[in-house]
Amino acid sequence: MLKIGSVFLLIVILFSCNRKDEQVYVNDLDGTWNKKQKQEFEFKINDVQNPKNIIFVVRNNNNYPYSNLRLIVNFESPNKKITTDTLNYILAKPNGEWLGTGFGETKEILFQYKLNYKFPKIGSYKINVTQAMRRDILPGIEDLGIKVESAKP
Secondary structure: OHHHHHHHHHHHHHHHOOOOOEEEEEEEOOOEEEOOOOEEEEEEEOOOOOOEEEEEEEEEOOOOOOOEEEEEEEEEOOOOOEEEEEEEEEOEOOOOOEOOEOOOOOEEEEEEEEEEEOOOOOEEEEEEEEEOOOOOEEEOEEEEEEEEEEOOO
16 A cells, blocks of 8 residues: 555656656556566657657666666657667666665666657657566566656757
């Protein structure tokens, strides 16, 4: 029950703190992420004049066994063109201390994916993410999300 309440509180906080030009999508992984379980995000872009930032939001806890997180990201445009990126993000300092913010054992960290990205056309975009770590079942990842915001000039 506490887990459900904390996820609900996180979503409320994220949406209440959003600027008008910001979209946030969060998938609850419930502490484990299966390699076969794609995390899918779909969002609409209505303004192609102003560049945007796409940022990953990762929440991990002390059960996470690594200091990094490798992701395979498929980015699909409205014309169905897909680009694939393999990313490696650092979650901990060399001494094992978690990066990010938060109280207790859960930390939230933001990772830049596309900065000042000028979307080519108006429409629906999709991002599919799979974990590319050594374990098929990856413990310690509580949530994965994306934030799409207007880039600051």
